[in-house]
Amino acid sequence: MRTRQPFSLSRRQVLRGLLATSAFGLTVKLGACADSSAGGGGSADNLVMGFVYVGPRDDYGYNQAHAEGHDHASTLAGVTTVEEANVPETTAVQESIRSMIDLDGASVIFATSFGYFDPHVLALAAEYPDVQFFHCGGLYQEGVHPENVGSYFGYIDEAQYVAGVVAAHASNSKRLGFIAAKPIPQVLRNINSFTLGARSIDPSVTTQVIFTGDWSLPVREAEAANSMADQGVDVLTCHVDSPKVIVETAERRGIFSSGYHANQVDLAPTGYLTGAEWNWAGVYEQYVQMIQEGKTLMNGGIPHLVRGGLQEEFLKLSPYGPAVSEEAKKAADTAKAQIVSGELVIYNGEIKDNRGNVVIETGKKLEQTAMELEQMNWLVEGVSGNVG
Structure with a gap:
């Protein structure tokens, strides 16, 4: 070799x-x-x-x-x-x-x-x-x-769902922030799953979304992170190529962060909660x-x-950071186990988009292999932001 x-x-x-x-x-x-x-x-x-x-x-x-x-x-x-x-x-x-x-x-x-x-x-x-x-x-x-x-x-949105559970436990303002590159289906799926995970713990939790326009725009990512912190968002996560700027900005501003792609705990030893990682x-x-x-x-x-997904070990969760409570760990571990076993289906109707339209009817379940999820073009209820 x-x-x-x-x-x-x-x-x-x-x-x-x-x-x-x-x-x-x-x-x-x-x-x-x-x-x-x-x-x-x-x-x-x-x-x-x-x-x-x-x-x-x-x-x-x-x-x-x-x-x-x-x-x-x-x-x-x-x-x-x-x-x-x-x-x-x-x-x-x-x-x-x-x-x-x-x-x-x-x-x-x-x-x-x-x-x-x-x-x-x-x-x-x-x-x-x-x-x-x-x-x-x-x-x-x-x-x-x-x-x-x-x-x-x-299906990294499975890990994002679990990260949302942790974020809801950590947030005092009940306002989460999601900085994303482009409104393509994979990104929208992460935003929605993160929010659904958080709202499974507290239905009053909201997620603010800012789309930067491209995969790597560090200046715009920093601006978005600071803007959200100024508005009372106290947990940040993202879907951009490198979460480095966002995680570091959150740490400097004294708020929590949830990582993506890889483990960023070294960048935020105090406020890093967990993260959705690829394997x-x-x-x-x-x-x-x-x-x-x-x-x-x-x-x-x-x-x-x-x-x-999690069952096939295509992805994993970053180790919990010091700010994660035992209650949050238990809730997150339970959600992860239920996803792996198939007991928990993330897109289980009734689900509405953020404009009040029913996008998944009562009684309908979209498993991870559903083509509707590969073509997602909406944001879930509780998300502040627009796709177009």
């Missing part, structure tokens, strides 16, 4: 430099042909996997969670990994992935950012039909998307096992759409 760490120059820059000579340009073109027919150059005893992140691998957030998963995968027998961070959701990601396939022999690609899927992963999948592309969060459509494309994601290490290990057994997306051995 060996792990290749990122170059000081990006792979895009290296590839451009190498292609500047016509001789090497011819070699790369021939190599790409050979790789395409041989599955990207990987072999049964040397699986080469590429990981691409939209931000830094030490961002205390989304990218760090995937990088931690990568680090675990790199220790597995018969696995070589290559990674690149800070790759934007533009054609730059296509250049990075091509270099992983053509230069490093990657036969498996994990494209971890939402905006990589369409058109970038889809275009590359058509170009390299024997390479398997796994995208985090994309919604694979059978008969529409290439058969060598798969989608994986987790990508286990997910990537499962993929490695399936691939090493000869299973692929193309032969039907690997599902094209993979989802999991």
Whole structure:
């Protein structure tokens, strides 16, 4: 096993430099042909996997969670990994992935950012039909998307629901704050589940939402956090790439925080309550096992759409911070156990949106696999904010 760490120059820059000579340009073109027919150059005893992140691998957030998963995968027998961070959701990601396939022999690609899927992963999948592309969060459509494309994601709103239970116990003002990047279904689902968890403890609890407009806007995130603190919000959480600024701001303002993606307790030793964390290490290990057994997306051995929650250990809760009461811990542990057992269904009607419309009728339960949840476009009752 060996792990290749990122170059000081990006792979895009290296590839451009190498292609500047016509001789090497011819070699790369021939190599790409050979790789395409041989599955990207990987072999049964040397699986080469590429990981691409939209931000830094030490961002205390989304990218760090995937990088931690990568680090675990790199220790597995018969696995070589290559990674690149800070790759934007533009054609730059296509250049990075091509270099992983053509230069490093990657036969498996994990494209971890939402905006990589369409058109970038889809275009590359058509170009390299024997390479398997796994995208985090994309919604694979059978008969529409290439058969060598798969989608994986987790029901992290389950952990957000439990975090909401903890937040309701900690809040004195009964006003929670949620700073989010974009009003896409995955984000709305987190906001709603966090709020439903909090309101299961106290129906008077409300959540104020501010959408910043993009995944990483530290200045706007700090402004939103300070604005909420000024208005009496005393627990902050978020769905942005890196919660670092928000958690640190909450700590400076003397209010509580609930983390996301990874563990941010080091940033807020006093006010950190818990957090909804990804457990990508286990997910990537499962993929490695399936691939090493000869299973692929193309032969039907690997599902094209993979989802999991607390029960499947796709996610976890950060350890409780010092401000979490025993009563809160007991309530949160109970909620988690009920979600794992299936006793607690988060989206169990009647549920209204924040405009008073019934969105889930009485007696109707939307299990985590329900497509309605993948297409969520509303905010639940108790949330102050607008989707559009």
